[in-house]
Amino acid sequence: MEIRIMKNILDRNQNKANEVRDMLASKKVVMVNIISSPGAGKTTLLERTLEEFRSKFRIGVIEGDITTDRDARRLQKFDIPIVVINTEGGCHLDSHSISKAIDSFDLDNLDILFVENVGNLICPSEFDLGESFKLAVVSTAEGDDKPGKYPMLFREARAVLLNKIDLIPYTNFELENFKTDLRNINAGIPLFEVSCTKGDGLKSWFDWINEQVKTSR
Amino acid sequence: MEIRIMKNILDRNQNKANEVRDMLASKKVVMVNIISSPGAGKTTLLERTLEEFRSKFRIGVIEGDITTDRDARRLQKFDIPIVVINTEGGCHLDSHSISKAIDSFDLDNLDILFVENVGNLICPSEFDLGESFKLAVVSTAEGDDKPGKYPMLFREARAVLLNKIDLIPYTNFELENFKTDLRNINAGIPLFEVSCTKGDGLKSWFDWINEQVKTSR
Numbered sequence: 001m002e003i004r005i006m007k008n009i010l011d012r013n014q015n016k017a018n019e020v021r022d023m024l025a026s027k028k029v030v031m032v033n034i035i036s037s038p039g040a041g042k043t044t045l046l047e048r049t050l051e052e053f054r055s056k057f058r059i060g061v062i063e064g065d066i067t068t069d070r071d072a073r074r075l076q077k078f079d080i081p082i083v084v085i086n087t088e089g090g091c092h093l094d095s096h097s098i099s100k101a102i103d104s105f106d107l108d109n110l111d112i113l114f115v116e117n118v119g120n121l122i123c124p125s126e127f128d129l130g131e132s133f134k135l136a137v138v139s140t141a142e143g144d145d146k147p148g149k150y151p152m153l154f155r156e157a158r159a160v161l162l163n164k165i166d167l168i169p170y171t172n173f174e175l176e177n178f179k180t181d182l183r184n185i186n187a188g189i190p191l192f193e194v195s196c197t198k199g200d201g202l203k204s205w206f207d208w209i210n211e212q213v214k215t216s217r
Numbered sequence: 218m219e220i221r222i223m224k225n226i227l228d229r230n231q232n233k234a235n236e237v238r239d240m241l242a243s244k245k246v247v248m249v250n251i252i253s254s255p256g257a258g259k260t261t262l263l264e265r266t267l268e269e270f271r272s273k274f275r276i277g278v279i280e281g282d283i284t285t286d287r288d289a290r291r292l293q294k295f296d297i298p299i300v301v302i303n304t305e306g307g308c309h310l311d312s313h314s315i316s317k318a319i320d321s322f323d324l325d326n327l328d329i330l331f332v333e334n335v336g337n338l339i340c341p342s343e344f345d346l347g348e349s350f351k352l353a354v355v356s357t358a359e360g361d362d363k364p365g366k367y368p369m370l371f372r373e374a375r376a377v378l379l380n381k382i383d384l385i386p387y388t389n390f391e392l393e394n395f396k397t398d399l400r401n402i403n404a405g406i407p408l409f410e411v412s413c414t415k416g417d418g419l420k421s422w423f424d425w426i427n428e429q430v431k432t433s434r
Contacts, residue, residue: 089339
């Protein structure tokens, strides 16, 4: 019975996600659904990415947060449109809240919409938001075994950003183990090895995002 | 409607959790429900804790994992009873799976049962497993803003273990910010500042666990 109910919830979510996806495609807006564990560095990645692109692209952000607007406040300095969705305990965003949130954006004047999902490596992977693609962010401090232990996200994502590579010398993270684990789940998926706080490795990520926006036009 | 269904699920979970709690109390078994984000160090904490206590107490472990038995395999060397619960995509353990799992233990010959929940800072907090108490584990690499952003766990837990303090010099984690955030959510909650890989600070944790087992007798 619970499975049936869950299927209904997922079906309704999928229908609305399809509407969102059609709407964004008609406006040529790329939507990136950023998913990670708590504290893997989604907001810091957004800070770096906004610094790089805000003068090149028209950017909006949707900040998913359980109860605060702390992440949104960190991005206020960029003077771009930001909508906060508080899930009030909910463990993921869904397409209905995204659909309402995008009503607040001027889609005719937007190139890319970043969605920072709630910090959770599991539930957000199950809910299509109508995004162009999912980005999995994972921190080296979480250990090199995450793709195998949380396979759904790494299967669903179009790219993986491995953050905090500057911490590798101080942890038992083995890059080769991580890569092997990831390739077993999703061979050929692009992997960006970066440190968002130090700025290391971000150029390949920027080039790739640039390419995603250009090819959607 | 979804709220009503969720309430039914939680009510059924609560009823079974009460049964589990009564059963464990009658056998004087302490059950610790360990909750954290992915990769905060729950399994390494268990390794350290088993090394310390396996000759003093009779210990069992329930390993909650989405799809693998990797964490359980890390604990095999201790030669204690371990039961793996694979949630097959599920984002938390519930009291029904715990109830089935404890049937496999000889409760008359057990002092403490550690439950490693699925790596998730949100959903596991909502589901009472019948535990004696919840332990929140959080890594410094996740940032100092976690209590405020994920308040439910920090409100529900009886103690907080802050792991990976050895990484503080290489991150922008501010211990005072973390403590202030935590005190605002749950003033007076015990906080253990440790590094499970280096072994730092574990004595206070061991003393506290020792006390929990002793007072339950």
